[in-house]
Every structure is written in structure tokens, then in C-alpha cells.
Amino acid sequence: MQVFSTFETTGYLELAISTLEKKGIKRESIYVVPLDNRTADRRLFDSIHRSDGTTLIDIGMALATAFSVIGASIxxxxxxxxxxxGLIGAVVGFVVGLAIRLFIEMVLKKRKRVLKGxxxxxxxxxxxxxxxAETIESILWNSFAIGVAKVK
Structure with a gap:
């Protein structure tokens, strides 16, 4: 049987491995593999095959409507x-809204993505x-594993 788990790089990982060795698991039976995390930035614009669920034109459309009404009235x-x-106001409102959304996505949310999670x-x-297996699983969970899975 194999037990898989994922960890952050912390001292708890070393404590978990030493506890497993004390419980009778041989050093040759424990494999530790570091992961390479994503280094490329996420794409800002969606394609037809991939979407992240955020839109760039929502604020632009709302401001285009508001500015066109104000422009038509004036x-x-x-x-x-x-x-x-009214058309000039719609174009200006859309451009202002698009600029606001691009600023939010490129500057503010990029900081949150790096810090969050x-x-x-x-x-x-x-x-x-x-x-x-049960003993190993409890040791891993007590050592703050992010995820644990068992495979027969």
C-alpha cells in the first residue's frame, strides 16, 4: 500500500518523517519529491477554450450606460x-470602466494571488x-499535511 501526502516546506515535514521512522517505517520506504510551482503569470484575456470566470467589460458597460445618459442629457x-x-459618453464610459477593471486585475488581484492560499x-x-496505513495517515494529518490519500 502507498500513502501520498502534500506539504508546505516547513519544519513539520521533518517532524513527520522522523515520527514515521520512529514508528518502524524504513527510510527507504519514504520518498520525498519537491514540486516546481508555476512561474509564468496567468493570462489576462480568455480564449474560446479556457475561461477563468472573470470579465473585463462589466464595469465598462455600466459606466458606458451611465455616461451615455449623462451625455445625451447634456x-x-x-x-x-x-x-x-450620448455616443461620445458611451465610448468614454466604456474606456474608463475597462481601465478600472484592468487596473484591478493586473495590480490589485495579482498581489492577492501571490499572498493568498x-x-x-x-x-x-x-x-x-x-x-x-491508519497510523501513518494520522501522523501526516497531525503534522499539518495539506492533503493525504491512500492507494492499495
Whole structure:
């Protein structure tokens, strides 16, 4: 039987391995593999085959509507008339909204993505007997493993 678990790079991993060795698991039965985390930035624009669920035009559309109404209202007093000023207001509102959304996605959410969440840095694979699996699993969970799985 094999027990798989993922850990962050902390001292708890070393404590877990030493505890497993004290419980009778041989050093040759414990495999520790470091993971390479993603280094490339996520794409900002979606394709037809992949989408991350965020949209860039939602604020732009809302501001385009608001600015077009304001532009059309003011356009009655201006020389070009309400239709041209409504269209100008819509374009300006959309561009302002798109700029706001791009700033939010590229600057603010990038900082949160880097700071938020726990990342699996190391995979631990343990070969053991079925009778030892429950003990190993509890040791791994008590050592703050991110995830644990058993495979027969």
C-alpha cells in the first residue's frame, strides 16, 4: 500500500518523517519529491477554450450606460446634439470602466494571488503495510499535511 501526502516546506515535514521512522517505517520506504510551482503569470484575456470566470467589460458597460445618459442629457444644450454626445459618453464610459477593471486585475488581484492560499511544495510517498496505513495517515494529518490519500 502507498500513502501520498502534500506539504508546505516547513519544519513539520521533518517532524513527520522522523515520527514515521520512529514508528518502524524504513527510510527507504519514504520518498520525498519537491514540486516546481508555476512561474509564468496567468493570462489576462480568455480564449474560446479556457475561461477563468472573470470579465473585463462589466464595469465598462455600466459606466458606458451611465455616461451615455449623462451625455445625451447634456447634448440637448450642446451644438452636436444628444445622439453624438450620448455616443461620445458611451465610448468614454466604456474606456474608463475597462481601465478600472484592468487596473484591478493586473495590480490589485495579482498581489492577492501571490499572498493568498497554501501551496503544495512537497509530495511525500510512503510504502507501507495495510495495517500501518491508519497510523501513518494520522501522523501526516497531525503534522499539518495539506492533503493525504491512500492507494492499495
Amino acid at each position: 447634448g440637448f444644450k450642446l451644438s452636436w446634439g444628444p445622439i453624438y454626445w 497554501k501551496y503544495s511544495d512537497i509530495i511525500v510517498i510512503i510504502d507501507c503495510e495495510e495495517s500501518q
